[in-house]
Amino acid sequence: MSGSAILVLSPPLAEQIRAHGAETYPNECCGALLGRDGESWREVKELFPLVNRRGDSPGNRFSITPEDFRAAEQAARERGLDVVGWYHSHPDHPPLPSEYDREHAWPWYSYVIVSVEKNQAKQLRSWRLADDRMRFVPEEVAVELRLPAAREASSNR
């Protein structure tokens, strides 16, 4: 898998994803993760909530059109950020990628999934597609960015 291995997602942003999932329940929510990609970490700085365009089966499918994709990229550019991934909810289903998720996934992006049970958002996990497209790999989610330099500075205080 190319790229970084840790997704930094602050508690308020994680809470926003959970709230979006609860709001659209029993349908799936979706949106873009705007942030910065580093060598060993990827930090989400902002969310860009989107409308699930999958009108025929919104309870177990989500769809982000090319137009919405471009809007998310534009929003990221305006903020000096990149689209580093996407989030969606699994109503009454665990936050594990489905076969359908895998078949439609792009490499490199972080895919955050939140499970929502009976209107209550529960577990949140992040995944990255393996280079060979055969599976998703779990991505560690950290609540804050911890750079070695920052740790060193704080230990010298």
Add this chain to the structure above:
Amino acid sequence: MTVKVIIPTPLRPYAGKQESLDCNAKTVGEALHKLTSQFGELEKHLYTDDGRIRSFVNVYLNDEDIRYLEKEKTQTKDGDTISIVPSIAGGAAR
């Protein structure tokens, strides 16, 4: 015909980290095949095993979706831009 192919962020790691590539091609399909010939790892992300462009891969010639033109047989002219634009989809396993 020299055309520019814009590579989306998630595919750049498989294309020498380039944002775009210039190539000589008479059709959109020829340009995409030149891209995957040069960067073999891109092929599985753009095409299905039976050689069709994946459903969530959208290809635009300038601002037109090639599905509404002649698809991969759409002819190009000098200075055209081909953009690969993702759709994002998924959902729970039910």
